[in-house]
Amino acid sequence: MRRSPAGFRPVVVAAAAAGLAGCDGPLSTLDPAGPAAATIAGLWWAMMSGGIVLLTIVMALLAWAFLRPGAGRTTSPRVWLAGGGLVLPAVVLTPLLLAGLWAGERLLARPGVPGIVRVDVTARQWQWDFVYPDATPAVSTNVLHIPVGRPVDVHVTSADVIHSFWVPRLAGKIDAIPGHVTVVRLAADRPGVFHGVCAEFCGTAHAHMGFTVEAHAADAYEDRLRRLGRNTR
Amino acid sequence: MTQAARITPPRALLLLVAGFVVWSSAFVWLYGGLSVGCAFGWDRITLAGTSALRLGLLLIWLVHVAALGWLLAYSRAVRQAGRSPPFVTTAATALTVVALIATVWTGLAIPATTLCI
Amino acid sequence: MQQMSDQPSAPASAVALHKQLEAVWGTPPGLGRLASVNHTIVGRRFIVTAFVFFAIGGLLAMLIRTQLATPRSAFLGPEIYNQIFTMHGTVMMFLFAIPMFEGLAFYLLPKLLGARDMAFPRMSAYGYWCYLFGGSILVVGLALGVAPDGGWFMYTPLSSKTYTPGINADLWLIGVTFVEISALSAAVEIIVTVLKLRAPGMSLDKMPLLAWYLLVTAFMMLFGFPPLIVGSILLEVERAFGLPFFDPTRGGDPLLWQHLFWLFGHPEVYIIFLPAAGMVTTILPVFAGREIIGYTWIVVSIVALAFLSFGLWVHHMFTVGIPHLALAFFSSASTAVAVPTAVQIFAWLGTLAAGRPRLTVPMLFLLGFFFVFVAGGLTGVMLAIVPFDWQVHDTHFVVAHLHYVLVGGFVFPMMAAAYYWLPHFTGRSTRHGFGVTVFWLIFAGFNLTFLVMHWTGLVGMPRRVYTYGTETGWEWLNLISSFGSFLMAIGFALFAIDVLMQWRYGRRTRRNPWRAETLEWAMAVPAPSYNFASLPAVSSRAPLATEPQLPAHLAAGRGYLPFVRDGRMETLAVGLVTGQIEQVVRLPNRTLLPLITAIATGVFFVSVLFKLYVPALVGAAATLAMFLLWTRTTGDLQDRGAMPIGRGESAAPHTEAMAPPALWAMALTLAADATAFASLAFGLVFLWVVAPNWPPPALLAVDPAATVVAVVGFVGAALVGRISVRPAVIAVPRLRDRVLIGVAAAHVAALAGLGTTMLEVPDPTRHAYPAATMMVLLYAAFHAALGIVFALYGVWRSRAGFVSPARSLDLRIGAMWHAATAAIGAVSLLLVHGLPVVMT
């Protein structure tokens, strides 16, 4: 990330924010490294563009009312109410809702997909314990190992309060709730280290409940799990 | 139907909200039915080519849509017969239409989405 | 002895009339003000107190932003930071937004509707004291460093005893529940006032839109708050007595808390938005110079919005692992609410476009509202899209969104309202210049703070973290947000100064400075204690446009009730739809009872807080006794028949009316009661269906004898209760007393049956099943116990001479309670004995 000394003039600062912030960052949802995060980032860019257009339309109408007083005198109220209040939202919301549901369906942890890897996660104040049922007795704490390119179903629960498992560059979050097991499916496109955080407030060390996800190529992954198993034995 | 009978205050207000009361009922039954159905595994019972749970939910949905259709006809009849002040009957009819659309909208996903995951 | 005259006449001059009215309606200065029940005074108190809490909440926000301005800041530690953000949210939602709207509603409603006060002035005062005391409990906790620290939605198990052993969570549960009493009583009062206490001729379709907004909001409160109250009681019982409703290891479920909280929490945000939208709808047409377009459209929209907003709560729970189809239901309802909101936005836009808008200070704030609220609404629709929410839920994107809608949808309209109604409050005109500076500071500061915060969330910053590292890339974004928030704070400080200056040094204003057309401007400003020297007859939605001379006519006593009858405080009630004159409502005079009752209630809550259950019982009993004392001055000892009300018309006193305000209040209270019971029943069913570690180790065995006794008791109470209101029975004093004693006996039987059943419930601390079963039975038993009080109260009123065939209100209210108790009792027994059969 670039840094530049910016004065405290609002305009400068705002402009700098746009330029500086960028989309990258170890926890950025807008720098996806997996199909789920990429799908959602796509949704965001589409919605953001649409939102800006709609906000501009409303503001333009408002400006028009002030700059050309009385210009709308001849427009029938129905045009405003039915056009702006019913037709416009219907045209915008219908495709949006359908797109959202469709994307949601694709991201679900549906069984029957070949090559799924399973990990069991237990969150507790304030650490993450990972168990690899396919390679028992491998376990790890605060570091999750996954193979690149394969869907990983993360089964999450909690040993105490509610936490939330979130690796922004790979997928959306899922809550870790005591007494329940919840599942999120994620996958990494490329090898690397991805950061995760606890997203649900869980007490004094909530801010420090981070973890990392290490995505390995197939061989390296097997190797890594074997070593983990040896360590626990 | 007693043609001339006027619809008096508390009932007139009920007419105003009746449509959305049906919507609320649809919502509660759909969400409640889905939760109970998933808890009891009704999604795994196959019936007429789809799951029993989905059929049940479709039924709940259609019953409510039909009820709203009837209510719409009724409130229009009340309006035409002038049995309540025009403002109340106009608003009631409009609200019933809106509730009908909202109920259809709420159930749109029933035929398509995954049931219990 | 005072002479009873039923033929009062208007005094000779407007000044004499004013003096007469002021003598009975006015509040004396000094300590006497503690006894005030006048809506203008109580409304002002709510507003000022809410503003003080806003300042406290704002101060906390500044602390938050100072801490987050830089990475690894050492300014606050996590223990303190957690208290601060929790209290910031809690104060803003419960102690600022809701009470601020209540205050404005109390102040404005009677004036808008052409009445002299709210329907139950003593309840307004009681509600105020409950609010003040409950809020003070929370603030004292903060000052002592033991404030709640689990976030404003207090998720269990974090807020359960195991993980929050201290008093922090109890403070939240007790303080907030105490404040909720005022919200519920305000809801009942607002509904009854709007439905009944309107000016003659004001039919439903002639009501000002603000009254519609407040009516709908109040209904939402009536159904929205009970789930939270029930949830809070359950959590407090779990914390204090170990009944495990939310503890998964013993058959409870943390998700039950989330459902109960958000069943309240989502409607809550619309409860905050709707009154503000009502103010926009009131103020905007005045400065657009034309009537609002789409009156009926707006009414239809807000009713639809009210319902739909109850179908959204799970969108706060999209990440708890609920099936996708269920998420789809809530996602579609969440997108659907955008439609009625859009209708309102375009009604406002169309009104502006068709008029000739004036850029005054209130208008400036409305423009700010447009930008900020529409932007917040758009991000709201985005959050309704499930996969997107999976990413940004619980991040600063949500913090940004919620401030766009809350500040945009509430604070900006409130600022507009403040500048608009300030002349009404103070009698002084506002100046233009300073307000513009205030606006730009707040508007720029706000957007600087929260616009970038969307991005902070998108690049991964979770909410409620007290610190972050430099590797995250969040430093600049946070610094900008903090800088903007200080600009905004300066803006609010200047606003406070501006208001104070105008109040102290402003020029006297003329009546109706904005040339508005609604009734609140048909009086002198600041408003006299009785509002209108005589009550208007209304024939249009814009009374002051139709009849510009109206204020003068009313002051001269040419409207209704232009006199004081026997030193009584009177106003008119009308037919709910038609607006035809129906009753003369006699309102209670100033009294210290609301304050004393609130103190008794406070004793109850504070004792529960410190787990002193004997004093708690004393406090509860004292509260009940005080409420019974209130009734000594209500009602009438004689039948009066129709009384003259001026302009050659007459109407019956409310004591002899078919549906007096108190009867409506009872019906509405029972609706809230039924909602609370439904929430509890939902809890029991939810635990059976969803919770882990079920079925329970031991079930409650059916005891046929106890069940039969309870059923007979409940059915008997309802039936005999109905008999007690038969005209033939009421006409015979001895008979009616006996029948009422019979009702009490039936409740005793019900209690005995329930009590025996409760003794047979397995140990309720072992599992959520016996715990929830016990609560359902207790709920029914509580109703039976109060049923005894209602029946005996009837006997007391009857013996004291307040009851006659014409004056049967007290007995009819009792009969409603008995019927409701029977229904709740029957459903309780059915649930308690039926669920085990169905579910195992």
Ligand code: HEM
């Ligand atoms: C005056 C300017 C305000 C500023 C600078 C401000 C700032 C903030 C910030 C930074 C947070 C996030 C805290 C965190 O997650 O760690 C927050 C949370 C919150 N704010 Fe504000 N806020 C302001 C006004 C308001 C108003 C007017 C309301 C409501 C009417 C409000 C309601 C809330 C709520 C409900 C939360 C969530 C608290 C929680 O997470 O438990 N805020 N605010």
Ligand SMILES: [Cu+2]
């Ligand atoms: Cu955590």
Ligand SMILES: [Cu+2]
């Ligand atoms: Cu956490």
